[in-house]
């Protein structure tokens with residue numbers, strides 16, 4: 001057009017150029033609309049899929065992972081981090097791709113107009129790209145640190161809310177606030193550094209963009225005076241070059257943000273790529289399981305305390321249809337035996353066999369159905385008592401739920417509740433007392449009719465009468481199950497078919513109640529201590 005203005009020949013070129021521009025603009029608008037739609041839908045699909053995949057990867061990790069990584073850290077990765085990453089990437093990535101394509105086409109047109117001027121532009125551009133490389137790497141590491149500090153903030157809040165009763169009973173609200181504010185302050189300091197770094201990046205980018213414009217205008221003017229290109233070509237080149245520079249500026253602005261989003265995503269992909277340290281999944285699921293457990297020279301230390309052996313060369317059997325009791329002082333390793341039986345950890349040496357085959361060879365779902373545990377502090381969920389008892393079993397008839405509740409001595413107290421079996425148990429079962437929770441958890445385990453039933457101090461919150469009733473049920477259930485009974489109350493374990501005494505991770509005594517008493521060893525010592533403490537605590541009442 002510029003050349004036509006100068007020569008005023010061939011007027012049709014003017015109209016052809018206008019029409020071509022109009023057509024290109026129109027097709028550009030249509031393709032932009034289509035591309036934007038496809039891009040937005042794709043990004044939201046990627047976000048949803050990544051979030052689901054991340055949760056799946058996290059849930060597949062071994063228990064040690066959850067022992068070592070704080071819960072708040074994991075929660076913030078699965079929720080806030082992934083949302084921040086997706087939002088940043090979807091916005092900035094679309095800008096990046098859009099301007100990158102502009103850059104490519106503008107470059108082609110510029111080469112057609114003047115190769116020399118284009119080469120000069122590219123050389124300047126190469127110098128300018130060094131700046132975001134340097135600042136981008138810094139902001140990436142800063143973003144990772146900010147994410148870490150935010151997750152610590154979240155973790156502190158989560159811990160306070162979940163321990164609200166303890167906080168209130170120790171009147172430590174102010175202490176918790178101070179701790180929270182301390183963690184917030186770390187984030188604030190990092191945010192300040194990030195803001196400064198961002199400002200410097202902007203200044204550096206603006207300055208370099210301006211220097212590029214001025215130098216290209218100077219060099220182009222010289223080429224026209226040397227008659228290496230026409231005035232019209234220079235105007236066209238400058239128009240392209242202005243858009244080219246704008247594209248470069250946008251890319252320079254966007255690139256650090258994309259790096260930042262990549263920095264935030266590092267931990268996310270760390271979790272997604274992590275291979276769980278678990279043995280190969282088992283395949284056995286026999287119909288005729290007897291429930292014979294054998295611990296054979298098992299030695300184990302927790303991954304977080306590798307020097308301390310929680311179990312040392314432990315060997316014993318849990319016979320089908322028999323109740324085996326495990327006693328010992330605190331920290332002796334009783335719960336560790338349960339953890340290994342539940343396949344939460346792998347022993348360092350020795351084997352745990354079920355009906356003569358390693359427990360790791362059994363199919364996971366099958367094994368979880370056959371082995372049930374009731375802990376000292378069972379966790380119930382915020383649903384009705386009936387649904388808590390039939391948890392994980394789908395729809396179960398009220399009759400079968402009631403039978404399990406009767407066996408666990410829970411039926412009577414449930415009937416006294418306002419809506420009987422439909423009464424809500426509250427968050428983590430907080431609307432029930434400790435003893436009621438234990439009985440509902442026991443009913444939950446009994447309803448599954450497992451082959452192996454583990455009671456880890458499961459009746460510690462019950463009164464003596466209720467405990468006796470439950471015991472009688474256990475011993476009279478037709479000996480359907482292999483029972484491992486752990487308790488600190490010596491009177492509870494007296495009736496067991498076999499008693500194991502665990503001391504500092506070793507089995508030191510084994511036999512029946514009378515045999516062990518006759519031996520006059522650690523078992524008798526534990527029993528005598530408990531009897532004397534009962535007598536001491538009974539003295540004031542007696543007097």
Ligand SMILES: Nc1ncnc2c1ncn2[C@@H]1O[C@H](COP(=O)(O)OP(=O)(O)OP(=O)(O)O)[C@@H](O)[C@H]1O
Nearest residue numbers: 067302304305310329330331332333334335336337
């Ligand atoms: N997740 C863990 N990581 C590291 N060490 C652990 C872990 N769990 C338990 N331990 C340690 O292993 C040892 C045995 O603990 P365990 O819980 O098996 O004892 P316990 O006999 O069940 O005690 P209690 O009767 O008090 O419940 C203890 O020294 C304990 O500190």
